[in-house]
Amino acid sequence: VITKVKARQILDSRGIPTVEVDLYTNKAMFRSSVPSGNSTGMYEAVELRDGDKGVYLGNGVAKAVKNINDKISEALIGMDPTLQSQIDHAMIDLDKTEKKGELGANAILAVSIAACKAGAAEKEVPLYKHIADLSGKANPMLPVPAFTVISGGRHAGNNLAIEEIMILPIGASRFEEALRMGSETYHHLKAVITEKFGPHNCNVGEDGGFAPNVSSFREALDLVKEAIGRAGYDEKIKIALDVAATNFCIGKRYDLDFQSPQKSGQDFKSAEDMMELYRQLCVEYPIVSIEDPFDKEDWEHFKDISSLAICQVVGDDLLMSNAKRIERAITESACNTLLLKVNQVGTVTEVIEVVKQAKEAHWGVVTSHRSGETVDSFIADLSVGLAAGQIKAGAPCRGERLEKYNQLLRIEEELGDQAVYAGEDWRQ
Ligand code: PGA
Ligand code: ZN
Numbered sequence: 001v002i003t004k005v006k007a008r009q010i011l012d013s014r015g016i017p018t019v020e021v022d023l024y025t026n027k028a029m030f031r032s033s034v035p036s037g038n039s040t041g042m043y044e045a046v047e048l049r050d051g052d053k054g055v056y057l058g059n060g061v062a063k064a065v066k067n068i069n070d071k072i073s074e075a076l077i078g079m080d081p082t083l084q085s086q087i088d089h090a091m092i093d094l095d096k097t098e099k100k101g102e103l104g105a106n107a108i109l110a111v112s113i114a115a116c117k118a119g120a121a122e123k124e125v126p127l128y129k130h131i132a133d134l135s136g137k138a139n140p141m142l143p144v145p146a147f148t149v150i151s152g153g154r155h156a157g158n159n160l161a162i163e164e165i166m167i168l169p170i171g172a173s174r175f176e177e178a179l180r181m182g183s184e185t186y187h188h189l190k191a192v193i194t195e196k197f198g199p200h201n202c203n204v205g206e207d208g209g210f211a212p213n214v215s216s217f218r219e220a221l222d223l224v225k226e227a228i229g230r231a232g233y234d235e236k237i238k239i240a241l242d243v244a245a246t247n248f249c250i251g252k253r254y255d256l257d258f259q260s261p262q263k264s265g266q267d268f269k270s271a272e273d274m275m276e277l278y279r280q281l282c283v284e285y286p287i288v289s290i291e292d293p294f295d296k297e298d299w300e301h302f303k304d305i306s307s308l309a310i311c312q313v314v315g316d317d318l319l320m321s322n323a324k325r326i327e328r329a330i331t332e333s334a335c336n337t338l339l340l341k342v343n344q345v346g347t348v349t350e351v352i353e354v355v356k357q358a359k360e361a362h363w364g365v366v367t368s369h370r371s372g373e374t375v376d377s378f379i380a381d382l383s384v385g386l387a388a389g390q391i392k393a394g395a396p397c398r399g400e401r402l403e404k405y406n407q408l409l410r411i412e413e414e415l416g417d418q419a420v421y422a423g424e425d426w427r428q
Pocket of ligand 2: 291
């Protein structure tokens, strides 16, 4: 049973406070910590921050920590850690609000994940196996990783409007090979950027992607294409984009120079211009996936691009991992893939539910990190246990990103002959 729950404030990969929790059972102590991102919307679970500008610029999480130590702890002591749904519902009931604003989704999620780890240990099974059991799905699967190789938008300080260019080693036969292909391509890309722009353009953004001062989408994509070619993976690696277009949509127009103060406002594109651009880019480059191609409230253009069927259309800011937004997107065919950010949901139980919802609609599922990460590798086990098919955890570089990818290596090793890599079936 759960004997003690103790939380503390730690710092995430951006140096911003977040919640860590130690949950004790008769067996051992189980630790987890929660991520945090740049994009927050009104439909996602509430991240409770102290708001005292004099302390960590208002970003402290002392209140969320106190809620765990005082309230959640008392409610959970004595509970069986294998009963994930009961634990999560005890916290949901204690919170009483729709978006977990009373206790904080950062407090609730930290405990929910720690309890999940404790539940796995209680059953003496690996974490991914416990998650697979909880979801009622028996076949774990190693996901295709989407490695961020170029960062822009609000994740870097360069002039690129688009937030991420990622590479997907779909043609690998195992996860281990996928990681090697990603790493080799990443290092070739560093060489390509150094040759074209000099070493000072090889600094990286928040997710570990390079942030060269390119002047267009195409210039950035050419660098990536060149790197894939030099690495020898032309047939095996595909490209994905996270445009995060909400960040540069002003009125109904898209400001492709929003990152550059002196040029901002000079290169406005309409939604139709953007649509045409995507259509061309999908022909010119091996792009198989586009995330948030339009503003998060522009349901019409999301529907239009999905109906073109030129690539996978991922809803991140569009959906905010919110069950009602997902329902609407399924009904209206506004996209066909869920970007799953666990901290926008708030409990493991509800995460399993939204993944089911997406899968029942035959959508793809991308298990996602946040720009502010910790060394917790929970999403790696989650992606395998739920057979999500895809994971996006940043570059094959920087500790907090690699913690997820390295955990997938360990899982693949443990599964041995039983290991299945999603590969060409990455969308199912
Ligand atoms: P965020 O970005 O974690 O900063 O919100 C991730 C994404 O847009 O996919
Ligand atoms: Zn995104």
